[in-house]
Amino acid sequence: MGELQSLLESHGVMLVFLNVLAEQAGLPVPAVPMLLVAGALGMREGGPELGAVLAAVILACLIADTAWYFAGKRLGQPMLRTICRVSISPDSCIRQTQSLYLRVGPRSLVFAKLLPGAGALSTAMAGMTATPFPLFLFYDALGALVWAGGALLIGVVFTDFVEVILRAFSTYGPMAVTVVAAAFAAFVAWKFVRRVRLLRRTRRVPRMSVGELEERRLGDRFPLVLDVRSEVAERIPGALAVDLNAPLDLLSAHPVTTEIVVYCACPNEVSAAILAERLKSAGYANTWALAGGFDEWKRLHGVAPHTASGPEAAAALAPRVKGPGPLL
Structure with a gap:
């Protein structure tokens, strides 16, 4: 984790951009921890400039979400089915996402990134429902600002706490990484077992x-x-x-x-x-x-x-x- 701190201090904006772009593209690489650290380090001399970080996050979100938008516009419902099929979330995610977007419209993009699993599905729904592209860009950028701004603000407010965690990771690096990885693996396994049980039960329905x-x-x-x-x-x-x-x-x-x-x-x-x-x-x-x-x-x-x-x-x-x- 000490290496992460050093990298963020020297190449913070680019690292945050790449991390957010990968996460918004659908890769299992959470960006919020890095945003929290960037927010905390931004208060230090030599840390990443928070305005530049926020601009990089919004740009990364717009790039990835535009791809989801046009994928939804071109492929439609089959793409949503594919996303949900490979997801560890319950298969009802299509119904819930459609319901949210059709009730609220493109304004749902403002808070979609705050809801687990709703970000990519909501941007795909924007394309499927032929939301005007400029309107999509406006609400998507606003949603990226809310999501990233909130994470950076938490990092700023809890700078001391974040630094304690960074020092703990530096001191107990391998052990801490192992604990975090084990907890994440246990969560994924629990979600997977729940889904398998649900599928087995519902397959008995004629x-x-x-x-x-x-x-x-x-x-x-x-x-x-x-x-x-x-x-x-x-x-x-x-x-x-x-x-x-x-x-x-x-x-x-x-x-x-x-x-x-x-x-x-x-x-x-x-x-x-x-x-x-x-x-x-x-x-x-x-x-x-x-x-x-x-x-x-x-x-x-x-x-x-x-x-x-x-x-x-x-x-x-x-x-x-x-x-x-x-x-x-």
Whole structure:
């Protein structure tokens, strides 16, 4: 850690720029610790100039986030599915991110970097929803300023505490690094085990293929179709949008023999399977999660999945059953 202090004192702005650029690009290299140290060292003579550090952070964020913006604009929903598939976060991250961005719009970029896992997904959503590029740049730069400015300010305020940590790392370098690495590895392992257990549990929920759903819709056994995604413009015709935690007594008008198909837009149909699991426990035995979700239904109809935002999304909303909030 002594080497980090020396490097920051001599090449602080460039190191912070590269660290933030790597983190915002998606690499597992947290930038906040370096920002805290830069804030503390910025109060010393010979330390990095805080204004230059802040400008470097904003530039790095704009470069990385612009790439996410155009990736979202070009690739759309499949890219979000890929991000969530490789993430250690629950598979409901697509639904939650869509819901946040479609409720708040580009203003969500101001605080997205403060929420774990929401930064890249929110910038991708900006591209997917065709947010004007100048507006995106404005709110993204403001968000970078809030995020980096807060970290630098904490480093400045707690300069003495940060210096104590730096001295401890210098004295107990290998041991301290081992402890931090072990704690991080334990956290990742815990998140991974939780996800594996969730996937194993939800795989037991039966799936209905899109072809089978279409056969029922075209026949005389039209099932009740539930959409557990966020406030998006498009959905399967006749589907009822519900919150994942909506009280089940809202379905009391439907007999327990009703055939119910639940769909989402998340990898492994996790959100849909969770609601289907609840419905089965409540006595709705003829309940399925839709295999492949909304994207598979769109592919069957020969249209690439996409989403809309703002007034377009609000105008197209079907009646929505409100619940107390997301489960995951």
